[in-house]
Amino acid sequence: MIVKEVMKKNLVKYYANDCILKVTSDVMERDVEGGLVYNESDELVGWFTYKELLNGIIQNYTELDEVCIRDYLLIDENSAIKNLDFTTYGLFPVLNVEEKITGFITRGVYLNAVARLSQIEKNRLDAIFNSAHNGILSIDLEGRITAINPPAERMALTTKEKALGKFLNEVVIPSGLLNVIRTGRGHTEKYKVGNRMYLAHRSPIYDGKSLIGAVGVFQDISEIEIVSSELDSVKQLVNEMDTIINNSSDGICITDTKGNIINRNIKFDDIYYGNLSEEEKNNGFHTMIEQVVEEGTRYNLMETNIRNNSSLIISAIPVKNSDNKIERIVVSVKDVAEIDNLRRELEKTQFILKNMQDELGEKEFVASSQSMKDLILKIDQVAKVDVTVLLTGERGVGKNELASLIKESSSRKNKPFIKVNCDAIPEDLMEAELFGRLNGTEENGYAGFFEHADGGTLFLDEVGKIPLHLQVKLLKVLQEQKVNRIGSKESIEVDVRIIAASSEDLLRLVKEGTFREDLFYRINVIPLEIPPLRERLEDIPLLIEEYSNLFANKYKKRIDFSSEIIETMKNYEWPGNVRELINILERVYVTSSEKEITVESMKYIMGEREKLDLAHQKPFIINKVMPLKQAVEEFERELIAKVGETENSYRKIAKILEVSPSTVMRKSKKLD
Numbered sequence: 001m002i003v004k005e006v007m008k009k010n011l012v013k014y015y016a017n018d019c020i021l022k023v024t025s026d027v028m029e030r031d032v033e034g035g036l037v038y039n040e041s042d043e044l045v046g047w048f049t050y051k052e053l054l055n056g057i058i059q060n061y062t063e064l065d066e067v068c069i070r071d072y073l074l075i076d077e078n079s080a081i082k083n084l085d086f087t088t089y090g091l092f093p094v095l096n097v098e099e100k101i102t103g104f105i106t107r108g109v110y111l112n113a114v115a116r117l118s119q120i121e122k123n124r125l126d127a128i129f130n131s132a133h134n135g136i137l138s139i140d141l142e143g144r145i146t147a148i149n150p151p152a153e154r155m156a157l158t159t160k161e162k163a164l165g166k167f168l169n170e171v172v173i174p175s176g177l178l179n180v181i182r183t184g185r186g187h188t189e190k191y192k193v194g195n196r197m198y199l200a201h202r203s204p205i206y207d208g209k210s211l212i213g214a215v216g217v218f219q220d221i222s223e224i225e226i227v228s229s230e231l232d233s234v235k236q237l238v239n240e241m242d243t244i245i246n247n248s249s250d251g252i253c254i255t256d257t258k259g260n261i262i263n264r265n266i267k268f269d270d271i272y273y274g275n276l277s278e279e280e281k282n283n284g285f286h287t288m289i290e291q292v293v294e295e296g297t298r299y300n301l302m303e304t305n306i307r308n309n310s311s312l313i314i315s316a317i318p319v320k321n322s323d324n325k326i327e328r329i330v331v332s333v334k335d336v337a338e339i340d341n342l343r344r345e346l347e348k349t350q351f352i353l354k355n356m357q358d359e360l361g362e363k364e365f366v367a368s369s370q371s372m373k374d375l376i377l378k379i380d381q382v383a384k385v386d387v388t389v390l391l392t393g394e395r396g397v398g399k400n401e402l403a404s405l406i407k408e409s410s411s412r413k414n415k416p417f418i419k420v421n422c423d424a425i426p427e428d429l430m431e432a433e434l435f436g437r438l439n440g441t442e443e444n445g446y447a448g449f450f451e452h453a454d455g456g457t458l459f460l461d462e463v464g465k466i467p468l469h470l471q472v473k474l475l476k477v478l479q480e481q482k483v484n485r486i487g488s489k490e491s492i493e494v495d496v497r498i499i500a501a502s503s504e505d506l507l508r509l510v511k512e513g514t515f516r517e518d519l520f521y522r523i524n525v526i527p528l529e530i531p532p533l534r535e536r537l538e539d540i541p542l543l544i545e546e547y548s549n550l551f552a553n554k555y556k557k558r559i560d561f562s563s564e565i566i567e568t569m570k571n572y573e574w575p576g577n578v579r580e581l582i583n584i585l586e587r588v589y590v591t592s593s594e595k596e597i598t599v600e601s602m603k604y605i606m607g608e609r610e611k612l613d614l615a616h617q618k619p620f621i622i623n624k625v626m627p628l629k630q631a632v633e634e635f636e637r638e639l640i641a642k643v644g645e646t647e648n649s650y651r652k653i654a655k656i657l658e659v660s661p662s663t664v665m666r667k668s669k670k671l672d
């Protein structure tokens with residue numbers, strides 16, 4: 001508000017010689033509180049108010065000149081009202097921009113204007129007070145409520161009418177405001193009422209230097225608290241996600257729908273980027289992202305890892321928001337080499353476990369013939385010495401059994417015993433299986449059988465099946481007792497006792513050039529030949545007894561074998577040696593419903609086995625309904641068993657069935 005808006009316009013000019021009484025009645029009539037005084041030349045000489053006129057009347061002065069105040073201060077009509085100071089002057093003459101006197105302003109006019117200003121200000125503050133989102137409540141020094149706005153009314157479940165003038169404690173529970181009165185200091189506090197959370201800022205109210213009350217501003221922060229705790233859980237989630245992403249063994253990358261990378265882990269750089277040229281790094285990715293965005297579904301891709309020739313499985317998965325719109329794409333890259341390694345490790349462990357389980361078998365080793373007794377004696381002697389033993393003999397004579405006996409009688413009895421059937425391992429995998437592989441990084445590599453057998457015994461069954469190019473490496477390992485994993489220059493020391501076995505004549509293989517002579521002499525330190533079963537017929541009755549007990553237990557029935565039967569069995573050739581004898585006994589137990597087997601039935605069963613060639617032409621018969629998976633497994637079982645009856649190695653069976661030897665081995669194990 002400025003002077004121009006409230007001043008009295010200069011309507012009447014009073015002169016110094018004007019009569020006081022006349023001027024008084026004129027001023028009263030026009031209700032103007034005072035006026036300006038001029039001389040005869042119309043120049044301003046002073047001013048007066050009621051006070052001066054009254055004083056003149058009391059003093060019996062006659063002319064205005066005697067009471068007017070000649071000291072004056074001219075003010076600009078655009079001056080702010082609030083800047084005027086009426087302590088020295090009772091009236092200010094007012095000048096316009098042209099410096100002409102246009103009126104005056106008196107104390108009364110000024111006070112009126114200030115009162116109006118105050119009212120406006122008060123209304124404004126009231127409006128703010130009442131429309132503030134936060135609750136505001138003030139008290140006086142006694143603790144009585146002096147003001148409360150609608151949000152505070154709602155928080156305190158009261159009304160302004162009820163609350164005003166009441167003691168604070170009668171209206172609200174937290175009484176922190178009284179502390180402010182007591183200490184004169186403000187504070188901030190968080191508190192809970194019911195299930196709502198509040199934040200209070202409490203401050204003292206001072207009038208100049210003296211404390212006159214306290215005001216509290218209360219904010220309902222329940223929603224903020226919820227949002228903040230949600231934010232905390234989101235932060236926690238982000239942390240967890242980061243930990244998962246950064247520690248994943250797969251490469252993970254998160255992009256927006258344009259393929260811009262938002263987050264990716266080190267593995268992703270390692271597996272995926274390591275595989276790309278600079279140019280591919282820039283745009284190889286985008287084609288896949290575009291496809292996912294266009295089709296809205298997962299996209300899978302298989303690429304070759306140029307560094308280790310293994311396969312990379314790349315998947316791009318869309319992440320949709322609640323409106324089913326794609327927001328992000330998660331790309332994961334998996335190096336199949338790692339899965340392969342794990343699978344190999346698993347197979348190896350299963351293999352080792354199986355060996356151990358075999359070890360735990362209940363059956364007794366039968367050696368009643370003189371030749372076998374002599375052999376056991378020799379084994380007992382050589383077992384104690386850490387020399388390489390070569391066990392030879394036809395298939396099924398018991399080479400595996402004797403290898404176990406050697407290990408059992410040796411000082412390495414409680415150390416690892418790894419049996420490796422060299423005939424069962426595909427040629428291209430054999431090197432890695434025996435000696436291990438480095439495969440880029442330390443954790444990607446895996447140990448071979450030599451490392452697994454460290455400190456113990458390694459049984460190399462069908463050693464003649466090791467291909468020529470690996471025989472050099474094997475010889476080196478045997479001589480130096482050190483292995484180098486494929487791809488590694490570092491040698492690993494191993495302390496392994498070797499037992500080798502072969503059903504083929506190794507000397508013949510040496511002559512044929514498929515087995516190295518130096519390796520032959522290296523493993524042929526202690527040769528032990530196991531005679532075929534037909535040359536140690538004395539073992540047959542005991543073997544029958546041993547395995548008959550075993551099957552009686554397994555099939556929960558007992559079948560008696562008469563001396564006639566035993567004689568019949570002694571007359572058989574046993575081309576498959578002890579393994580064949582066990583198979584025939586089991587067949588008797590499975591097929592016979594009688595307590596005693598007749599010579600005819602026995603001959604028939606043994607004769608059946610001689611006619612195995614014919615069995616190849618026998619059709620497979622489905623005689624009951626079963627799940628397809630089981631049927632397929634049974635079919636596989638039949639098929640492998642049929643071929644197995646004529647072929648004595650996994651490799652030969654595999655060749656006929658046109659699968660890999662490891663498949664045959666795996667399936668036969670499964671069928672066991």
Ligand SMILES: Nc1ncnc2c1ncn2[C@@H]1O[C@H](COP(=O)(O)OP(=O)(O)OP(=O)(O)O)[C@@H](O)[C@H]1O
Pocket residue numbers: 363364365366367393394395396397398399400401402461503546578579582
């Ligand atoms: N003297 C024995 N006493 C008890 N069981 C025996 C005896 N000899 C062999 N067997 C059993 O006969 C089966 C074949 O034996 P083993 O596997 O040791 O023969 P192998 O000569 O190693 O055969 P392959 O050359 O096919 O590997 C096994 O079940 C084994 O337990």
